[in-house]
Every structure is written in C-alpha cells, then in structure tokens.
Amino acid sequence: MRVTRRIAICLPIAAMGLSLVAGGAAAQNAAPSPTPQDTIKIGVVIPMTGVQGAVGREISDAIKLYVAQHGDIVAGKKIELIFKDDGGVPDNAKRLAQELIVNDKVSFLGAGLTPSAMAMAPMATEAKVPTVVLVSGTSVVTERSPYYVRTSFTLGQQAGIIADWAIKNGSKKAVSILSDWAPGAEAGKVFEQSFSKGGGQILDTLKVPLANPDFSPFLQRAHDLQPDTLFVFVPAGEAGTFARQFAERGLDKSGIKLIGPGDIVDDDDLPLTGDALLGVVTAGIYSATHPSQLNKEYAAAYQKASGHRANFISVGGYDGITLIYEALKKTGGNTDADTVIGAMKGMKWESPRGMISIDPRTRDIIQNVYIRKVQKVDGQPWAIEFETFPAVKDPLKEAVN
Ligand code: PHB
Secondary structure (H helix, E strand, O other): OHHHHHHHHHHHHHHOOOOOOOOHHHHHHHOOOOOHHHEEEEEEEEOOOOOOHHHHHHHHHHHHHHHHHHOOEEOOEEEEEEEEEOOOOHHHHHHHHHHHHHOOOOOEEEEOOHHHHHHHHHHHHHHOOOEEEOOOOOHHHHHOOOOEEEOOOOHHHHHHHHHHHHHHOOOOEEEEEEEOOHHHHHHHHHHHHHHHHOOOEEEEEEEEOOOOOOOHHHHHHHHHOOOOEEEEEOOOOOHHHHHHHHHHOOHHHOOOEEEEEHHHHOOOOHHHOOOOOOOOEEEEOOOOOOOOHHHHHHHHHHHHHHOOOOOOOHHHHHHHHHHHHHHHHHHOOOOOHHHHHHHHOOOEEEEOOEEEEEOOOOOOEEEEEEEEEEEEEOOEEEEEEEEEEEEEOOHHHHHHO
C-alpha cells in the first residue's frame, strides 16, 4: 500500500519535469509538497451539532477512515477534506456551501440531510461542483442538480419491500408513525401504496415532529387502533428514544408487529436499546453484521477508529469518498464537473453493504435491500439479514420517469 502510494505521488512530479533527489526516505522528505493546483478540496456540509449531530460524526468518521486506509493522494493530487457543521439548518448549509465554493474553491461538495441538500443544489448547479449526496434519503434530491450523485439510499427503496414482506407474512391492518419531514412523507407514501395494493388496510398515519420527538402519545393512539402491524420511520439518531418509549408503553409485548425501513434499528443506537427491539423486522440497506469479508474488515476498522458501530449513515460517507477517489482515477485528476459526473455514471463497486452502482440515467444509487430481524448475539442486539433483494432502484423515480 505504502509503496504504491509513493509511486502515485512521484510519477506526476517526474512527469512535470521536476527532478527528485536520491531514493528511499530522503526522496520522500525532499519531495516538494503539492502546490495549490495539485490539491483537490472536498467540502462536506453535515450536522455535527444539534439533534442530528450523530449523522455528522458518522459521516466524518467514515470519510476519515477511508482516507487513512487509502492515503490522501489520488491521481497525483493531494486530497484536502473540509468539514462544515450546518447544525441541520438549510440556511446554514447554503451559506457554508457558498463559502466553500467561493473562498475555499472546493472541487467537490458532500451534501448531508435532505433540507440542506435541497438548499445547496442551486449553488452546485451554478458553480458546476460535483456533489455527492451522502445522507439524504428523499427521492427528489438528485433531481435538484445535474451535478448531484447519491451514495446514501432512498426511503422508498426500503418501504415498498417491507410492505410486500408484511403482506406476505399475514399483515392486514397497519398504522404508520412517521417523522414529519420529507423522508418520512416518502417512506409513508411508498409503504401505504404497496401495503394497500397488496390488500392491506391503513388505519391511520401519525406524524411526529422531527425535533425533540415525543413518541408516547402517538404510540398510545396507534395501540388504541389495534392494528396487527406498526410501520415506523424515525431518522438516524432517534431509534434509541423511540425504542425506550415503545417499551415503556408496553408495545414490545402487545403482539403488534413493528416494521420499517432500516432507520428504526440504526446500528449506532441498537446497543442502547436492550431487549425493546428484539424480533423487529426491517428492510434496510446496511447492517454492521452484513456477512461479507469486506464488511467484516470495514465494521471492525470503523469500530476501532470511532468507538461506535458502523451504521447505514456511515457507509454512505465511506462510499461517497470511494466514489470521488475512483472518479478521479478515471479522469486522471481532472475535476471538470461534466467529466467527473460522466465518470461517476454507471460506476459499480463492492461496498461494505454489498455491490452498489450509480444509475447512469438518474445518478441515484442502485443497491441491495435486505430483510433483517433484530436478534441478540453475544448479549447485544443486531439486525441479522435473512433475505436479499438485489440491485434495487428508487421506486419513486421508476414510477415517475
Ligand atoms: C434525510 O436527510 O433524508 C435522512 C436522514 C436520516 C435518515 C433518513 C433520511 O435516517
């Protein structure tokens, strides 16, 4: 790894006609550090503070891990990462993206939560900055700029599959509890369409405020309606609070099946949920227990570097920086937006979550969706995969386009 990296640094310098002094360590020390033209800046706008602060930690830990593993030189250019905290506030994201483009002259942006990613899109378009959507799970985000490419997920990818699974497994009457913002609305829409199409009945749709959620009254209402199935979407970071209130209301022992997209069993929160979520079945894009060799190594390295379990958010960051590195290798370090986006379209590689690719038509991620059940292994709850739906596209784009 080291040798390859040194060659990668030296070759372009030699090609530029600069001479290097003697080999070995001396050469490394004497090699001129990359000039500003040889540096590629990547500006990542994520929430590091506020209710969704865990998301920023997960994304930045994963990106830093990738760079620690692969080095900070690619295609002869030095990679410089700049992380900016938008606190989950779209106006901040817009201002920070502007500063990153105008002052820092970034060649790439990383976008976080849906409202922030929406707010940044016009700037990415105008300044022609290739932007990797690292977190947002809302379908429409990738349509907001021709320079947006997604490595996260969509809620629709997971919600339709869990609806079909529930119908197949005897669910007839469902209540939805949805975090009240764009990804919640999409999760609910796709779930309810598929569930109804399968002959199921939606008894009610309950919307919970995003900030400082108190699920208790909604859980009580859901319980009173006596559904056989409860479909829940809460975003990353809220699964712990949800699980506690779910158990406090006795719903874990009520016989009502709890299902959802993967967010409800977020690996970052699962270790804190005790027995509350045991048996919960979800359709998700990543589990820390995904049984591939690559994921075993990734999850162990992430845990070691960050002190947390790898989760479905961090893998979006890891794959986002992978996509940037691989695109730069393909373009030979050229950062022209159209060239970069052209290189990214159709790219396919093995992620810790399984094989993934970038749909050349929509610039959205195509990935496996797994059905998982929460089980205790070695005293801790984990989402254990037992069925795979390969190469799933965003169903909302498929339906519209
Ligand atoms: C989003 O920003 O769309 C988002 C964030 C966290 C989630 C799901 C969706 O868990």
